[in-house]
Amino acid sequence: MxxxxxxxxxxxxxxxxxxxxxxxxxxxxxxxxxxxxxxxxxxxxxxxxxxxxxxxxxxxxxxxxxxxxxxxxxxxxxxxxxxxxxxxxxxxxxxxxxxxxxxxxxxxxxxxxxxxxxxxxxxxxxxxxxxxxxxxxxxxxxxxxxxxxxxxxxxxxxxxxxxxxxxxxxxxxxxxxxxxxxxxxxxxxxxxxxxxxxxxxxxxxxxxxxxxxxxxxxxxxxxxxxxxxxxxxxxxxxxxxxxxxxxxxxxxxxxxxxxxxxxxxxxxxxxxxVAAAVPLRTVRGTLDELSKVDGSEGWLRVYVRERPRAGLREAVQELLPRALEVRIDPALVAELAESGQRGTAQRTGRAPGELFADYLTSRGHADPAVSQLFDRLYGEVRTS
Structure with a gap:
């Protein structure tokens, strides 16, 4: 049979x-x-x-x-x-x-x-x-x-x-x-x-x-x-x-x-x-390294070895249009979190914008554009 x-x-x-x-x-x-x-x-x-x-x-x-x-x-x-x-x-x-x-x-x-x-x-x-x-x-x-x-x-x-x-x-x-x-x-x-x-x-x-x-x-x-x-x-x-x-x-x-x-x-x-199946792949690297990746076959999960910043996902997807998931490399996240914990600042008496900037730094996300956006939104909430 x-x-x-x-x-x-x-x-x-x-x-x-x-x-x-x-x-x-x-x-x-x-x-x-x-x-x-x-x-x-x-x-x-x-x-x-x-x-x-x-x-x-x-x-x-x-x-x-x-x-x-x-x-x-x-x-x-x-x-x-x-x-x-x-x-x-x-x-x-x-x-x-x-x-x-x-x-x-x-x-x-x-x-x-x-x-x-x-x-x-x-x-x-x-x-x-x-x-x-x-x-x-x-x-x-x-x-x-x-x-x-x-x-x-x-x-x-x-x-x-x-x-x-x-x-x-x-x-x-x-x-x-x-x-x-x-x-x-x-x-x-x-x-x-x-x-x-x-x-x-x-x-x-x-x-x-x-x-x-x-x-x-x-x-x-x-x-x-x-x-x-x-x-x-x-x-x-x-x-x-x-x-x-x-x-x-x-x-x-x-x-x-x-x-x-x-x-x-x-x-x-x-x-x-079953050769018709589209493969799934994970790739890692900096933007420069990812620019050399052949992403034409399969769907991609990308782990980026870059500090978080506004527009990073878009930059990766411009390089790799078949990237369905873009994340900061977990190993880099752990490194940034550890360094952020060592540099934790005193919170008492500090402005929300300063505290938010400290949080971004602790997560490796020290992007001035994000801090400016927080300040603008916080200001709108206070005056509404």
């Missing part, structure tokens, strides 16, 4: 005010091309199709067209909600998805069978997939109660809840089918990609790999944006995001995961690069 595993598309992402819709169109087009070339039996999208729970109509159109195009390659397609998605809104699209031959699961339903998807490969090999959308802590107890667990069991930890749900859903795994799981989870031992939502990746949301049945042939995870495998009782993999979502992900390789697995053969995985 051949599987294309992808996740964390984050359609609708705006990075420092820059829309990335054109990048997403190019990335998803290449993803469909990969599916046509690799001819997977199954495409799994393991959550975070959108970047926000309230996607725009254009974002919804892009996601539905991408899923339809993937289905058009002849592969079965299963997509689940992630923590960025609105699960109920995805469930509202299920009538469309069913008509298109796509399996879409947004929330945990009260029927366990709703989370079991079955099918056959082109060669007739049967497969069985447990599809578990992202489950927040506040709904974890309710979800386990729907599966007729005791009150005592319902008071346990998040990891216990997820483990019980997966054990219940995996009960039908047999030796004559390829047994699969897809979920949107933080698994202990995984490495953060750099752009995930911290509230849903903290330890309270982390689960051990022991929540997965040893009878599982492959676990297709979403949530962590770096492609990686996690040691467990069965093959556990994150596909990573097909494009770098934020500047913390500069070292991530944009890719999707191709999997070959059978009832009698261990899962073999390989990463297929």
């Amino acid at each position: 051949r599987i294309l595993h992808t996740s964390d598309w984050h359609i609708g992402k705006v990075l420092k005010g820059q829309s990335r819709v054109e990048e997403h169109i190019a990335v998803l087009r290449q993803l469909v091309d990969i599916a046509r070339e690799q001819r997977p039996d199954l495409v799994v999208v393991a959550g975070d199709l959108y970047d926000t729970a309230v996607p725009t109509p254009d974002a919804t159109r892009l996601v539905t067209r991408a899923l339809s195009a993937l289905r058009g390659t002849g592969a079965d397609v299963v997509a689940i909600a992630g923590n960025h998605d609105n699960g109920a809104a995805l469930d509202a699209l299920r009538a469309w998805a069913d008509a298109a031959g796509i399996v879409l699961r947004g929330t945990v339903r009260d029927r366990p069978d709703d989370h079991i998807v079955t099918g056959q490969t082109r060669d007739g090999e049967p497969w069985r997939l447990v599809a578990l959308p992202f489950l927040s802590q506040r709904y974890a107890i309710r979800a386990t109660e729907m599966f007729d667990l005791s009150a005592a069991e319902a008071t346990q930890t998040y990891a216990d809840h997820v483990g019980r749900l997966l054990r219940r859903l995996s009960e039908g795994f047999g030796g004559d089918t390829v047994n699969l799981v897809t979920a949107h989870l933080t698994v202990i031992g995984g490495t953060m990609g750099g752009g995930e939502r911290d509230a849903h990746t903290i330890q309270a949301y982390a689960v051990p790999t022991t929540v997965f049945s040893p009878a599982t042939h492959y676990v297709a995870l979403g949530h962590l944006h770096r492609a990686q495998s996690i040691l467990g009782p069965c093959p556990v993999h994150y596909s990573g995001a097909p494009l770098q979502v934020d500047f913390g992900e500069e070292e991530n390789v944009s890719s999707v995961t191709m999997v070959e697995v059978g009832t009698s053969s261990a899962a073999r995985t390989r990463q297929v690069p």
Whole structure:
């Protein structure tokens, strides 16, 4: 059986005010091309199709067209909600998805069978997939109660809840089918990609790999944006995001995961690069050094080794038009703060303008134009 595993598309992402819709169109087009070339039996999208729970109509159109195009390659397609998605809104699209031959699961339903998807490969090999959308802590107890667990069991930890749900859903795994799981989870031992939502990746949301049945042939995870495998009782993999979502992900390789697995053969995985993704880069230096940087490729975060002053951002962006974020180099900020602390002046009896000038000096921002602006604004406030 051949599987294309992808996740964390984050359609609708705006990075420092820059829309990335054109990048997403190019990335998803290449993803469909990969599916046509690799001819997977199954495409799994393991959550975070959108970047926000309230996607725009254009974002919804892009996601539905991408899923339809993937289905058009002849592969079965299963997509689940992630923590960025609105699960109920995805469930509202299920009538469309069913008509298109796509399996879409947004929330945990009260029927366990709703989370079991079955099918056959082109060669007739049967497969069985447990599809578990992202489950927040506040709904974890309710979800386990729907599966007729005791009150005592319902008071346990998040990891216990997820483990019980997966054990219940995996009960039908047999030796004559390829047994699969897809979920949107933080698994202990995984490495953060750099752009995930911290509230849903903290330890309270982390689960051990022991929540997965040893009878599982492959676990297709979403949530962590770096492609990686996690040691467990069965093959556990994150596909990573097909494009770098934020500047913390500069070292991530944009890719999707191709999997070959059978009832009698261990899962073999390989990463297929997504070359259409626009890279994110961080550059550092003085204005003179930055003038020599080739900023024509990728979006840039710039750390400037210059004292803060009015117009510095504009000067950097004139040199590097693709700079989305311009900041004073943190190392220089620390140096200036340390020297400012050593030179802290007496405040008692001094005019506001003098105190503000001292503050600017302590932050390395001794710019006469800024001081003059403060004096003018302060004067207007006093006379109003």
